[in-house]
Amino acid sequence: MRVRQACVGRDAELAVCREALSEAPAVVCVEAGPRMGRTTLLKACAEVAAELGFTVLAAQGSAVERDFAYELAAQLFEPVAGAVMDRIASDDDPKALQAALRELYREVRELAARTPVLIAVDNLDLADDDSLRLLDYLRRRLADLPIVMIVTALPGRLGEFARDARRITLGRLDERAVRALVSEDAGLVHRATGGHPWLVAELLRCESASVGELCREPSPELTSAIVAVLGPELVAVGRAVEILGTADIGLVASVADVDHDTASRGLVEYGTIGVPLVTAVLTTGIPSEMRLRAARALYRRRAEFVDHLLATDPIGDEWTCRMLREHAATAMSDGDPERAAECLRRLLAEPLSDEDRWRALAQLGEAEVHTDPAAALEHLTQAGGGATLAYELAERGQLVEAARVLADVDDDLVPLSIGVEHAGVVDEMPALPENPRRQRFWHAIAAASHALEGDRLRAAAALKRAAGRNLAVTAGSDLVDRRVLMHVVTALSMMDDFDEAERLCDNAVTAVSGRVRPALFRLVHGLRTEVALRRGDLREARRLTLAQHDPHVTALAPMIGALIDVNEPQAAAVVLSAQGLDGEVPGSARFDAVLFQRGRLRAADGDKVRAVHDLLECGRRLEQRGVLNPAVCPWRSTAALLLAELGDRGRAVALVERELHLARRWGSASTVGVALRGAGVVTGDAELLAEAVDVLRESPARLEYGRALADRGQCLRESGDELSARSVLRMAHDMAMRCGSVALMERAGRELRQAGGRRRFALTDPALLTERESFVARRAAAGRTNKEIAGELYVTTRSVEFALTSVYRKLGVSGRRELRSALGLGN
Structure with missing residues (x-):
């Protein structure tokens, strides 16, 4: 039976x-x-x-x-x-x-x-x-x-x-028939076997696992049984079909290493039994020599073959090594460093000569710079040097080691690119190279250097030649163009061309959509944070700040600045501490702006003496590097405002006059406006403040415009013109709300009250709130008591009161009654 x-x-x-x-x-x-x-x-x-x-x-x-x-x-x-x-x-x-x-x-x-x-x-x-x-x-x-x-x-x-x-x-078994044989997972078994009776029988013979598990992952016992039933020729034909993804008789015969007739018969039979279970069995343990035959056959057909070559075992085959080298080079030139790295890692598994191995390691490092910077540093170090290693060492702040590597690099632009980023103004540019790609690199370095020293005309001329059409497209896969992007966006930001700077950043990210480019993403995040802060878009700057768990060095200063301006000094202090920058600040030019923002943070905390120390140290470093442009950071006017409060008016006046002179030389509206505002406040010159407002009105730097309005309004109030003061201060308050600057909103509000006016509350963006503040605000708006909210959060009632106070300040409301409207929840 x-x-x-x-x-x-x-x-x-x-x-x-x-x-x-x-x-x-x-x-x-x-x-x-x-x-x-x-x-x-x-x-x-x-x-x-x-x-x-x-x-x-x-x-x-x-x-x-x-x-x-x-x-x-x-x-x-x-x-x-x-x-x-x-x-x-x-x-x-x-x-x-x-x-x-x-x-x-x-x-x-x-x-x-x-x-x-x-x-x-x-x-x-x-x-x-x-x-x-x-x-x-x-x-x-x-x-x-x-x-x-x-x-x-x-x-x-x-x-x-x-x-x-x-x-x-006879046809295949239907699912009902399979269910009569298999008590569990009948549907899965039917799909996996295609209803082939012999496959169902082989599954039932195996006792190593349940039939469902065997369908998901065939055991060695089941694999051997199925391979034995199919026979070597059909197995070879089936594997060839699975490798190639085609039933081309000529290709299948070549890969399976059988004659044309055998391939033809096998294709007919495999067409009936090529069900998921058989496919899973045949694709397990495909011999390396079969994949190599597939690669060679497809190469002769001028078809894509590298995937098969990557799956072969290293045997020292010269053709394999040559193809891997060539395809890696092609992938890099096509902007596909992931593919290049795959080929080079496989090449390094071959028995290579020392020279070929060093060359492959260097190429692998150059590819991984874009996808895996940590691995890139390791492989570049093993390769023994090169420009890319110097870049990676400098990126990590290891400038002495970078300089040692550069001593053996025959490329005069690499030291200049690292120098303009870490040391400041370039003393002398070499002759313009003939290669168009290197010309763009040369102009980018020149643009950055001229911008740092404050020579607008020469910076603009170099920038025009550096910002080529394909810059954003290639920045994700070309290290030189990535550095060009950094220099160009930095110069554009100092020139107030925020739209073009953002466009380049966005295009660079779009060009590598769906691919992993950690180095590019970190850089672009930093650049966009800087642009958002300069523009005065604090909500975007804060969003970008919170999104960066491993920020690029260029992002640190704008991150801290954004948190200061949205009145989150504690969060700014956490960023400094997490990066080890609450003590000694490294000497690289990259950290000069961090020193500036740390000074601002100390001023916000009321420590004016230490704040002035940081600001003046920032200035000393910048001037020592030849960086005179106040567009880099307005350390002079910021320090002058504090010095004036501390009673050192003479020094304060000297600083603002120097900054105003340099700002007019540079000429960007935001830089001139900030310098005018500083000079007006320190000297008490109402005309300078009025000029600052006029200049910044046309500037894209909206927060600086709001600050100038607040200072102008205070000046009018103190002069007795309260009516005009109220008008200007309301504009300052509205501008602060648009930018998301809680600190400026509070200041404008205080001045407005002193001028006999009231703030006109506008709906403030709840995005200014932290996650906990948002939770507390919504619970309070829903009618929960402080004690109930504290119970939900497992915190003290005092913590809830502190959070609500911060919420009221950020949203510009006076109590719970106004919370629902401010949060956009309706009445």
Whole structure:
């Protein structure tokens, strides 16, 4: 009964065979593809026939035996007519053969007279020709005899033998049939096996795991069993198809290492059995030499082949090494450093000479600079030096080591690029190179240097030549262009061209959309934070600040500045402390602006003496580097305002006069306006303050315009013109709200009240609130008491009161009644 259990899902086919057994004589032809259950069905029919009292004569055709005369017939009839079969097989005389055939027919008739007979032949299409003729001879003489003949074959192989026969075509098992065999995961098993009975049977034979687990991850036992059933040629053809993703006979034959006919037959068969389970088995453990053949075959066809080459084992094949080198170089020139790094890592697995290994390590480091800076530094160091290593060392502040590497670098622009970033103004530019790409690099360095020293005309001329059309596109995959982007955006920001600076940053990120470029992303985040702060868009600056968990050095100063201006000095102090900048500040020019912002933070905390110290130290460093442009950071006017408050008016006046002179030389509206404002406040000159307002009104630096309005309004109030003061101070308050500057809003509000006016509250952006402040504000607006909110947060009531006070200040409201409106929750 075991065989019939394996025929689950073949009820209709078994019914046809039962009907034939009950209506003898009959001929049944079972056709099905390989491993579709023909043999199992035939055995089940033989079991049924034996139970019904039939004498069962069985045989199986074989490709190995089809050249032997009467081989299959001998399997069938030797048990009942052995002597007759011997004469048939050995007698060459036609008349004697005819007589022997008649005698065999009589023997079969006599057997059928005693019991009904089933002649069961498996793989009749593989029978020898003589046996086929003998069976056809008997088939024609079955009339009125209780004899049933059931034969199996591949589809379309039986020809005339199948005429007038009952025909059965076996298909795959449906899910219901599979469910009858498999108690769990039947749907998964049906999808994985495609309903192939033999695959279901192989799954059931494996005892190492459940059938569901085996479908998800075939075990070695199951893999070996399936590979054994398929045979080496079909396995090779199937693997070739899976590697190539195509059924091109020529390619498949080449990769599978079989002849054209074998590939053709294999493709036909694999087309029926290429189900998920078989695919999973065949794609596991594909031999390396097969992948290498695939790579070579596709290369000859001028098709993409490198994926296959990357999957091969290193064997020192020269062609493989050459292809990996060439493809890595092509990938880098095409702006695909990830692909280049893949090829170079695979190349380094080969047995290379020392020189080739160093060269490959250097190239790998140059590719990883864009995708994995930490690995890049390691590989560049192993390679022994180069310009890229110098850049990476300088990026990490290791300037002494960078200088040591640069001593062996034959490139005069690399030291200048590092120098303008870390040391300040370039003393002398070398001759303009002939190469267009290096010309752009030269102009970018020149633009940055001229901008630092405050020479606007020369900076603008160099900037025009540096900002090429494809700069943003290539910055994500070209180290030189990434540095060009940094120099160009920095110069544009100092010139108040914030829109162009933002466009370049956005385009650089868009150009690498969907790809990992940590170095570029960190740089662009820093540059955009700087631009947002200069523009006065504190909400965007704060958003960018909170999004940077590993900020680029260029981002530190604007991050701290943004947090100061949105009245979050504690958060600014945390940033300083986390970067180790609350003590000694490194000597690189990159940290000069950090020193400036730390001075501002100390001033906001009321420590004016230490604030002045930081600001003057920032100025000393900048001037020592030749950086005179106040657009870099207005340290002079900021320090002067504090010195005036501390009573050192003479020094304060000298600083603001110097800054105003340098600012007018540079000429950007924001720089001139800031200098005018500082000079006006320190000297008490109302005309300078009025001029500052006029200049900044046309400037894109909106927060500086708001500050100038506040100072101008205070000056008017102190002079007794309260009506004009109120008008100006309301403008200052509105501008502060637009920019998101809580500190300036509070100051303008105080001045407005002193001038006899009231603030006109406008809806402030709740994005100014921290996460906890936002939670507390919404709970308070919903009517929760401080005690209830404290219970939800597991904090003290005092902490909730402190958070609410900060919320009221940031949103410009006086109490809970105004919270819902300020949060945009309606009445």
